[in-house]
Amino acid sequence: MLCCINPECPNPVNPEVNAVCQACGTPMGLLRGHYRVKQLLSNQGGFGRTYLAEDIDKLNELCVIKQLAPKVQGTWALQKAKELFELEARQLQQLGEHPQIPTLYAYFEEQKQLYLVQQFIPGQTLDKVQTQAWSDRQIYDLLVSLLPVLQFIHDRQVIHRDLKPANIMQRTAIEAQYVLIDFGASKQLAFTTGGTxxxxxxxAPLEQMQQGEAYPASDLYSLGVTCFRLLTQVDPHHLFLDQGYEWVKTWKNHLRQPIGSEIVQVLDRLLQKDRDRRYASAEAVLKDLSSPPLTPVVSTLGVTQRLPSAKPRRFPIWIASTILVLSIVGGYSISRRSIPTLSEGNLSLATTIDRYLTGTIIALAIAPDGQTLVSATQDKTIKIWDWQAQALKANLVDDVLAIALTPDGQTLASGNTYRTVKLWDLRTGQPKRTLTGHQGNVFAVAFSPDGQTLASGSSDQTIKIWDIATGQLKNTLSGHTGWVRTLAITPDGQTLVSGSEDSTIKLWDIATGQLKNTLTGHQGAIRALAIAPDGETLLSGSSDNTIRIWHLPTEQLQDILTAHANYVLALALTTDGQTLVSGSSDGTIKLWDLPTRQMRDTLAEHRGSVWALAISPDRKTLVSGGEDRTIRIWRGR
Known part of the structure; x- marks a missing residue:
């Protein structure tokens, strides 16, 4: 079917063969020469319509077209509508790089009507999705998904100003990912006072409706009201007409079922009439959302609920813990004893985790207990997954660039863009200490084998050595002429290895800080390092697309591996030192038999660069993450 774009057409639906609209006689040609309008999605009263269309220049890719065609002329309302329409286009152009904000494709005028073309997001808005009151677990999922998006737009000095269920879409393709739409009312922070x-x-909060002022806390109030609407199915518009802003004091009286105390406390603070009593930033809300409500999902211990056939091998994150007990392949389970280690067999994809993940996965670490996975993401979060308890334990906020765990798995270190290193208690998710002193981004962190010393590498071209017990700086190592991208410490704790954008690898005496040697040969930046458990073999991955193997006792090059077609970004070794795993910006993961230097397998499921790798202590599980915003879990077969 085709759709007529005459905003006054009483019946815009037409057969494909029609040259003119059967209802109003409007020509049915392509809009701007390449958009085929297929369906009316919504009607904005006297100001225009929204359509679903195909772009024939992009192999009939679906897109959404918003049309501004006001029936009134020369009025304040007309001018304001045009301003907001253009503002929406500008905001989408600025913010559309985020995967949870539609991308702007075009903005143009045709036949005295304005058009905005944006990305089509498969899914439904929350006002259409909701059929019953939500659980606190669903509210948690919504907050964890949307708060990083709000922080993203607020960091760019933009406020949405019209958050409500109708302007939040639940994406069909990615479970529990929500998308912000309709930026027509968004406003620059620079113009918060005396605005429309x-x-x-x-x-909308008090300051927005009475003074025309908008702040990040204004969006957070609207988000709180949205959560209230979803939890209770009570229309806040009716409450407002009856009670004004007084209804927020008794919002809990409308709950249909008990909810967790943590969610109650967060909503209490979001739903404050006075702006100064609310959260000041989305980041602050995330800090209070340490763990999801414990809603049971798996009913029988050791038995995993089988997923619908439409999503084979894809599991909700809250049942991901069973992967450590069962290998799930096509809905069938294989006992742990039958699963070979990475050194004994090739790998199969067991599951893909995309829940709660809204940015590139840049680092991964598995705790020694084999049950706790830590992921660092470019959406400014560190996520701690407790597989055994089937839950996301904590969501830590840090503009993180690198992570490392102490050998006992008790302390997490994160390097960040704030020029600091943060130490966290992995058990509680609470910050312990912040180490300051770098003058640039901290790209690398590494603990000594005894967990008492931390090394950090930075874009300031230095490496700093820290005493973990006291937080004191012990030494600063200088010598690199480029950013320090990666660090590793030998198993005996005596030698620190650093890799840099200057294409060199340096070996340092960690006790004295003296430079022992510089290894050269790579033709690009050193992006990854790994040291074998025996302390004799060093591996380096580079933007020259190669992996080099060095003999540490003699400091000599032994071999060069050249199978990757692009940058080598990540390296990981099994605890027996037999298998090397490499990740690359060519989108592949390669498994190597280290003693023979032979490549055993190539994994090509990621859609983009592979930035992070981690191997479980039992050598039976590989975890990978990358540019496609997924964590993939692989098991031996």
């Missing part, structure tokens, strides 16, 4: 009063009664 825009928002939806019941959802």
């Amino acid at each position: 009063q825009i928002g939806t009664l019941g959802y």
Whole structure:
């Protein structure tokens, strides 16, 4: 079917063969020469319509077209509508790089009507999705998904100003990922005072409706009201008309079922009438959302609920713990004893985790207990997954670039863009200490085998050595002429190895800080290092697309591995030193038999660069993460 774009057409639906609209006679040609309008999605009263269309220049890719065609001329309302329409286009152009904000494709005028073309997001808005009151677990999922998006737009000095269920989409393809739409009411922070009063009664806060002022806390209030609406199915518009802003004091009276105390406390603070009593940033809300409500999902211990056939081998994150007990392949389980180690067999993809993940996975670490996975993501979060308890234990906020765990698995270190290293208690997710002194981004962190010393490498071209017990700086190592990208410490704790953008690898005496040697030969930046358990073999991955194997006692090059077609970004070794795993910006993971230097397998499931790798202590599980915003779990077969 085709759709007529005459905003006054009483019946815009037409057969494909029609040259003119059968209802109003409007020509049915392509809009701007390449958009085929297929369906009317919504009607904005007297100001235009929204359509689903195909772009024939992009192999009929679906897109959404918003049309501004006001029936009134020369009025304040007309001018304001045009301003907001153009503002929406500008905001989408600025913010559309985020995967949870639609991308702007085009903005143009045709036949005296304005058009905005944006990315089609498969899914439904929350006002259409909701059929019953949500659980606190669903509210948690919504907050964890949307708060990083709000932090993203607020960091760019933009406020949405019209958050409500109708402007939040639940994406069909990615479970529990939500997308912000309709930026027509968004406003630059630079113009918060005395602005136009825009928002939806019941959802907009006091300062926005009365003074026309908008702040990050204004969006957070609207998000809180949205959560209230989903939890209770009570329309806040009706409450507002009856009680004004007084209803927020008794919001809990409308709950249909008990919810967790943590969610109650967060919503209490979001739903404050006075802006100064609310959270000041989305980041602050995330800090209070340490763990999801413990809603049971798996009913029988050791038995995993089988997923629908439409999503084979894809599991909700809250049942991911069973992967350590069962290998799930096509819905069938294989006992742990039958699973070979990475050194004994090739790998199969067991599951893909994309829940809660909204940015490139840049680092991964598995604790010695084999049950706790830590992921660092470019959305400014560190996530701690407790596989055994089937839950996301903590969501830590840090503009993280690198992570490392102490050998006992008790302390997590994160290097960040704030020029600091943060130490966290892995058991509680609480910060312990912040180490300051670097003058640039901290790209690398590494603990000594006894867990008492931490090394950090930075874009300031230095490496700093820290005493973990006291937090004191012990030494600063200088010598690199480029950013320090990666670090490793030998099993005996005596030698620190650093890799840099200057294409060199340096060996340092960690006790004295003296430079022992510089290894040269790579033709690109050193992006990854790994040291074999025996302390004799060093591996380095580079942007020259190669992996080099060095003999540490003699400091000599032994071999060069050249199978990757692009940068080598990540390296990991099994605890027996037999298998090397490498990840690359060519989108592949390669498994190597280290003694023979032979490549055993290539894994090509990731859609983009592979930035992070981790291997479980029992050598039976490989975890990978990358640019496609997924964590993939692989098992031996």
